């Protein structure tokens with residue numbers, strides 16, 4: 001195995017001195033979390049306000065015949081009360097959310113007291129609209145405070161939210177509204193990103209014409225831009241008209257710890273996107289604790305996570321974790337490179353951000369413009385940096401460290417997944433020496449292990465598939481409406497453990513290096529896309545006989561989408577058709593799934609049993625045409641030469 005040699009950045013003494021955990025504390029706490037999970041998590045649960053304190057702590061089984069995950073199962077609490085009510089007395093006047101608009105001239109501060117009032121008003125409005133405990137509400141919203149308010153208002157009355165990222169198409173919205181059986185969609189007229197308006201309401205209108213969406217009876221519309229929209233009398237309701245008249249008090253519903261808090265859809269290697277079900281007590285305990293320890297969050301810090309609330313990172317680390325901890329969380333409407341490539345640094349200066357959590361793809365986008373892109377800001381307020389979403393290449397890590405953080409700020413490279421609810425593998429700033437490209441060590445209660453393809457657990461230095469041996473409180477409990485799929489996706493590859501879908505190497509120091517997905521899931525700019533989903537969008541076009549989608553290395557996005565398309569008989573392969581097929585994917589899934597490269601493929605390399613050999617397609621897409629390995633099992637090996645000859649990425 002090739003050991004990669006990079007610098008190790010030791011823990012800074014000044015950071016260790018003030019951190020929640022130094023090296024010895026991390027080691028002792030980690031050991032305890034594994035030896036005595038019940039005792040450890042019983043104590044951690046005390047960070048929340050419980051209506052009824054839990055006495056049963058952990059009751060979990062990864063046995064494939066009985067996958068059943070419960071934490072704090074006899075406890076009762078309310079997530080919104082934990083994020084709002086309990087802070088009022090001590091910090092009601094402190095800023096909960098700093099909102100920074102797409103336009104640098106627009107920003108505002110919302111205190112905990114104001115957020116409480118707004119949440120309660122919306123909660124009362126939801127009740128008036130007939131939404132109650134256990135109902136599902138779909139959110140398709142811009143990055144505006146109302147998105148956080150909507151999540152919290154649902155939590156307050158026990159409704160289950162399902163947030164859809166604003167880059168998804170009407171078809172994708174329809175699929176998710178149907179999957180969650182949502183009676184209500186909350187949206188806005190338009191969102192604003194990078195100076196452009198995105199027609200959210202139009203997309204919802206189109207989605208709700210699809211068969212099966214009749215379940216959705218009402219659409220609550222925030223007026224963000226005042227742009228032109230169609231109005232469906234009897235179905236559409238203006239947010240401000242509904243909410244402004246409501247009382248500012250709304251009792252928080254007592255929820256069982258295992259009642260669902262939210263559904264969040266994510267892509268897998270096969271089939272339609274899965275709605276992961278996250279519950280109440282364990283999720284919030286884990287989101288709050290990881291936010292405190294991994295970001296070494298201290299009272300008064302200004303914290304900024306650049307994710308969108310449409311992803312789990314936005315759920316756990318813009319809204320729930322920070323607000324549970326009484327933090328000031330910055331919410332940014334726009335894109336990090338608008339109006340200038342230095343915007344991220346400018347926002348840091350403007351709001352004196354101390355902790356900045358972002359994605360490798362954003363860092364690479366800055367890097368492409370040279371060090372001077374950050375000249376417009378000092379970033380002197382920064383103390384800590386974090387990344388998430390995909391493996392960070394050491395060059396991007398070094399750039400982030402040197403330029404963004406001016407060699408003063410530790411970087412926490414955080415590995416986790418939608419399914420996990422919170423950070424799983426990451427350094428703790430006061431405890432863990434940093435290695436560019438390594439997510440380093442497991443969080444408390446997390447037991448990673450590496451398996452070979454035969455299901456043998458590998459010890460010591462090793463490379464293989466990453467699994468987690470036992471449950472942690474933030475874990476998703478199921479796939480909404482399809483527990484069998486939950487079991488088969490995560491607990492059937494290996495017996496009795498959670499399979500992550502990621503490859504991983506553990507070095508001699510016990511540090512973990514995530515190597516990327518081992519299944520047919522792509523990671524495009526940190527966004528998860530299933531190859532099967534994109535293929536089915538392609539073949540839905542009449543001209544397409546067959547399509548195969550693979551990822552290829554992309555300088556900024558990490559991975560790009562490369563599609564091999566076999567056309568039907570007598571269809572002309574034209575550039576015009578390529579554009580149409582691109583439109584087709586954007587329509588079925590959304591702009592985030594836009595193909596980067598389409599190659600016409602007279603036929604695809606298949607085994608004699610008809611299985612497409614993706615290994616070969618990946619190599620050709622990566623322009624690595626030497627050493628394609630054994631092609632003798634192909635039904636027609638000459639197919640490969642033709643694809644190589646016409647490869648597009650070279």
Ligand code: WT7
Pocket residue numbers: 266311312313387388389390391392413414415416417418419439500501502514515516517523526527528
């Ligand atoms: C997949 C999960 C929850 C975070 C946002 C993405 C990849 C995520 C890292 C990292 C290497 C990473 C993995 C994982 N990933 N963070 N720090 N280093 N890979 O959540 O959409 O559920 O995707 O993102 O491949 O399986 P997601």
